[in-house]
Amino acid sequence: MRFLDRTLTPSDIKSLSIDDLEVLSHEIREMIISTVLKTGGHLASSLGAVELAVALHYVFDSPADRIIWDVGHQAYAHKIITGRMDKFHTLRQLNGISGFPHVSESVHDAITVGHSSTSISAGLGMSAAKCLKNDPANVICVIGDGSMTAGMSFEALNHAGDSKKRLIVILNDNEMSISPNVGALSSFLSRKLSGKYFQELRKEFGEFLKSLPKIGDDIYKFAKRSEESFKTFVTPGMLFEALNFDYFGPINGHKLSHLVNILNNIKNLEGPILLHVTTKKGKGYRPAEENPTAFHGVAPSTTEKTNNFPTYTKIFGSTLCQMAENNEKITAITAAMPDGTGLLEFQSKFPKRFFDVGIAEQHAVTFSAGLSIEGFTPFVAIYSTFLQRAYDQVIHDVCLDGHHVIFAMDRGGIVGEDGPTHHGAFDLSYLRPIPNITIMAPSSGDELVRMLKTAESMDSPVAIRYPRGNSEKEDFISYDKAEAISPLNADLLKNGEDILIIAIGSMVNPAKKACQMLEEKGFSPSLIDARFVKPLDEKMICSMAENISNIITIEENALIGGFGSAVLELFAEKGIGSKNIIRMGIKDEFVTQGTPEELKNLFDLNPEGILKNALKLLNNDK
Numbered sequence: 001m002r003f004l005d006r007t008l009t010p011s012d013i014k015s016l017s018i019d020d021l022e023v024l025s026h027e028i029r030e031m032i033i034s035t036v037l038k039t040g041g042h043l044a045s046s047l048g049a050v051e052l053a054v055a056l057h058y059v060f061d062s063p064a065d066r067i068i069w070d071v072g073h074q075a076y077a078h079k080i081i082t083g084r085m086d087k088f089h090t091l092r093q094l095n096g097i098s099g100f101p102h103v104s105e106s107v108h109d110a111i112t113v114g115h116s117s118t119s120i121s122a123g124l125g126m127s128a129a130k131c132l133k134n135d136p137a138n139v140i141c142v143i144g145d146g147s148m149t150a151g152m153s154f155e156a157l158n159h160a161g162d163s164k165k166r167l168i169v170i171l172n173d174n175e176m177s178i179s180p181n182v183g184a185l186s187s188f189l190s191r192k193l194s195g196k197y198f199q200e201l202r203k204e205f206g207e208f209l210k211s212l213p214k215i216g217d218d219i220y221k222f223a224k225r226s227e228e229s230f231k232t233f234v235t236p237g238m239l240f241e242a243l244n245f246d247y248f249g250p251i252n253g254h255k256l257s258h259l260v261n262i263l264n265n266i267k268n269l270e271g272p273i274l275l276h277v278t279t280k281k282g283k284g285y286r287p288a289e290e291n292p293t294a295f296h297g298v299a300p301s302t303t304e305k306t307n308n309f310p311t312y313t314k315i316f317g318s319t320l321c322q323m324a325e326n327n328e329k330i331t332a333i334t335a336a337m338p339d340g341t342g343l344l345e346f347q348s349k350f351p352k353r354f355f356d357v358g359i360a361e362q363h364a365v366t367f368s369a370g371l372s373i374e375g376f377t378p379f380v381a382i383y384s385t386f387l388q389r390a391y392d393q394v395i396h397d398v399c400l401d402g403h404h405v406i407f408a409m410d411r412g413g414i415v416g417e418d419g420p421t422h423h424g425a426f427d428l429s430y431l432r433p434i435p436n437i438t439i440m441a442p443s444s445g446d447e448l449v450r451m452l453k454t455a456e457s458m459d460s461p462v463a464i465r466y467p468r469g470n471s472e473k474e475d476f477i478s479y480d481k482a483e484a485i486s487p488l489n490a491d492l493l494k495n496g497e498d499i500l501i502i503a504i505g506s507m508v509n510p511a512k513k514a515c516q517m518l519e520e521k522g523f524s525p526s527l528i529d530a531r532f533v534k535p536l537d538e539k540m541i542c543s544m545a546e547n548i549s550n551i552i553t554i555e556e557n558a559l560i561g562g563f564g565s566a567v568l569e570l571f572a573e574k575g576i577g578s579k580n581i582i583r584m585g586i587k588d589e590f591v592t593q594g595t596p597e598e599l600k601n602l603f604d605l606n607p608e609g610i611l612k613n614a615l616k617l618l619n620n621d622k
């Protein structure tokens, strides 16, 4: 009988032998591979953390002991062991289980996650609370070497070292972020792993000792002490010990016997502990081991390719390269996502003007302000959801002084299966109130090229937000042929009398289709592609709205504070008093997971939904 023939809970595995745990890990790995190749998901990271999850649940008592998975994309084995095996096939689907730990799903998910580098802060908070409650339970944070590079992790390490609270931090070191990990910390960790540097220095030191004619007691003790401090000096222990952590490792994170031993040993120690574990990303599935970046996130096997048209990401990356050929001031910045944001071509063509700063969105933004101050034109390529982390830097370091930094915001709107932590649902709302910024959203691939050119020609902060997924045709306009949009104006696509639809970005195309449907029903709609969220083309919007009483605004963004709100603010200011206005967009809730289509349907963000709302207004009018 297989262990996974029945649903497991953590208590089921406590009585197993180490050999049994090995077999269980093998079964879990098989289940992860076969399921994720169907459902899609974070395959390589989860395969690397199977033994870690098994050992943690074997040694600790979740949920009394809190196990916190940083980002949470590596926690599939944890899900399988904590009573979710029978739902595992619903991973990342509408109404299925989440791809990340989620508190509503299990008491074993200590906190809901998806964005990186939060685990040590959350864990330290829990540990401080346990201290106040005299609760002796453990708090364990599992964090990857990529996530460890973020400022937030260092802020937490700094606080943890000072507070001396009981906290176990497990550094899951596979030398990879999504792409190979970058930065000084990463080189420091891998230098130790190769061990060459240390081995060579140690050999030299030993030979030096041997060359001494006679080693007296004192010299010997001194030599021993020196070797100890020397060892600390060249190991990652140096860094963590300096922050008051007791450092253990590195140990092989796929050897269950080692993991179980060391976890049992450190379990009852006082103060902050750092256990350094080395793992292989993609472990046990050859294609993922060989290409962990490609298997970091895999698409569902059922994904129907709607078309092979270039994605907005691709159009951005390719246009930026064309731009950089002509303008040597163009620079590109990514926070550990060169692939996802479409910058690989730029990286290889213009390596000196390309900056991967690690998972450090705040730093990426202020670093770009620095580039701009020195006369460069930085394009910060970033997912909408991750720019949230750098809000203060956008306001304080870029917009306050009006620096020419361009935010190329990918994944604006609903992203799909990654769910609530990853939708770009808020950017229009959070950027709109900031003075000096121009906000654009293209309705097509060609428009994106024009907007990039427009942004290049400006001299102030700009955000261009575009959706995940494909554009609407096979090719896109080349940078040379594209004309900057000047003056900043909207596009009147249809000039009818019965209803005015004002759409932005990804919602322009569905609105076009809805207009056709309305025309087929005998109505005469107007349609504006607003292009700019800030500043609005007040002249066009107001002149149209003054003559048409039925109005719909539509956006793939939160309704609160978004594009529709901007239009209503404009109407209030100008005294335009139409009562028949419907704002369409994302309601006041966190959007769940599912395919983008399923999720857009929930909010009527499709041609049929727009038609339905339009008919509501038109029928009331009669």
Ligand SMILES: Cc1ncc(C[n+]2csc(CCOP(=O)(O)OP(=O)(O)O)c2C)c(N)n1
Pocket: 045, 048, 071, 073, 074, 114, 115, 116, 143, 144, 145, 146, 147, 148, 174, 176, 177, 178, 281, 335, 336, 337, 359, 361, 386, 389
């Ligand atoms: C704030 C934030 N920025 C970017 C990401 C995208 N992201 C998800 S996982 C990941 C790499 C994490 O690397 P590591 O912690 O080493 O884990 P591994 O996948 O190697 O196991 C990145 C950049 C994120 N989730 N959160």
